Amino acid sequence: MSESLDALERRIAELRAEVRRAVKAKENSLARSLRGDLRRAEKAWDEAITAEEPPPKLREPEASLLPIREQVHQALALLGVPTSAKLIVAVNDAFFSRELRGSQLTSLRRDEERSFRSDPYARPYYLCAALTDRLSPARGLLADSSWAPELRVLGPLSPRVDFLTSTMRIAEHLTRLAEPPMGALRLLSRMAQNIPGAVEGFAPADPATAIRAAGAELEVHRAADTAQRTEVAARVARQLPDVERLFGAATMSTLRGAC
């Protein structure tokens, strides 16, 4: 394999030199055909090298290949609850080694809303808002339009419930991986520090312990949170048209009516 690669490289170098010579001599048609040969040689080299190398790890290339929208969607799918841009970026970085900046997410919700307004339901999912109990969009939280309505609304307990849930989802995902990435373990440890019994001091968190502790606290809040969310979701369904069900009511009159 590497022999043919070497040969190809030599051929490419020769062709480049010939192209230069042809251009200098103003032999335009020759230059054009030489360039064609060069392109083919380079393509052959590309194919040979990828055939030889093992498929690249999900490292760098992924960053540029997957659109931001997809990256956010994957992170949300992992977490399963309305999430801040900051945590989305952290999860995306920790599990998928992709670099996303918080600022890249700022216009996302607005773009999605515009797309939904111009052509409703054209996409399988929309990155939308979580709605507060006043039916307004919650500041800074992103959600997935395909989730159940109860998941996309917030009562006063929901930020905590969602924090505990996302900690559990991160821990669960870690237990599924043969080689848990260090960044993801650090993220879990940081989150677990704010849950009673989830971690010893500053030691790295053990996913199983974290799941148990988060689950225990979750039990305390679950019933009340579910009741509050169901109530808000019912109001959303009753009072809001489709667009606002996904992106929230922003007008003063709707807000007044809701309070």
Place this chain on the structure above:
Amino acid sequence: MNRLEELRGPMPSHPHDARAIAALAANPGCARRALMDAAGVDKDRVARHLGFPAPFGQSQFAITRGNVFEALVKENGCAELLRLLRELLGLPIAQVGYQDVESVGSHLRHSHTRALIDRAAREDDGTAVFYDHPLFSLEIAGHTSYLEPDVVAFQIGGRFRIVEIKSFGLIDGQAEPEKVAAAARQAAVYVLALRTLMADLGHDPERVSHDVVLVCPENFANRPAAALVDVRKQLAVLKRQLARMTRVDRLLEGLPRDLTFDLVPDPDGVPTRPADELAGALRQVPARYAPDCLSTCDMCMFCRDEARCDGSTDLLGRQIRDQLGGVSRMTEALGLAEGTLEPAEGQEEIARLLRLADRLREEALN
């Protein structure tokens, strides 16, 4: 009130922000500031026009650092803060409610804060614990000022508390006393505003605790730590100052009839009054300069310069000034110490101490 408007001139009354209100408690004895604040004079503009702008305005670096730390404490529904309060106050596991007041849009923040606090005080259901980005208001000498705390008010056991998040460091459990004092003064403003709101809604204002929670980064790491700070004293001073501002008649007495701090702005609002003349007007109202002014009052550079020119002992700080009881000039203090000045009646004791101090100093230097 007319007299105050004359003092201010044709500019609209300047609203007070939390820092300005907190500053009232920092140097309560200063008539100059009390009068300027009561009249709603824009002290910053005045100081600039005099050629003595205050050295305020944090560096961009400090502001960014502060914002990042605050965001960290508040992220994920105040998860870090919950941990701290569970440790510090034994906040029960069930109390984790969080409401971001800002989600309703800025034009509704004030009324929404009111509604949320009212509901929490009435129902006492204990679920809604944190109120992030609340907007309070406070009447200052007849004008409403809006306060945007970087704090979270929360309810535990039927009592509300103010949380003040500051990015100055806590090293081995200690922070710089001046910074803590400034934070306490500022938190006291919020306590007062929330108490006023409670009273307004017909609830017991005492349900707002005088112990505020101060959250700072610990030991150079970004990990937050929390401590309780009793702000009763700051509250008392603040209340007295605010009452004093509404009874400024006494301060106005004895001032020349035609005294004004008017900047005589042209149609575009650019001050046209000669700076000397304005400085002369200000000097007619006694100030009480102290080094704290440098971190609290817009007029500080002007007053410091004045105190310096006078050789005033105020420059040395309140503690030393008070120890020098009755000796208000540095030249006077030096004269007494070196024996070149005869102590006046009642100054014998301080003169004896100064001479003693001078002798000790000489001995130490030889």
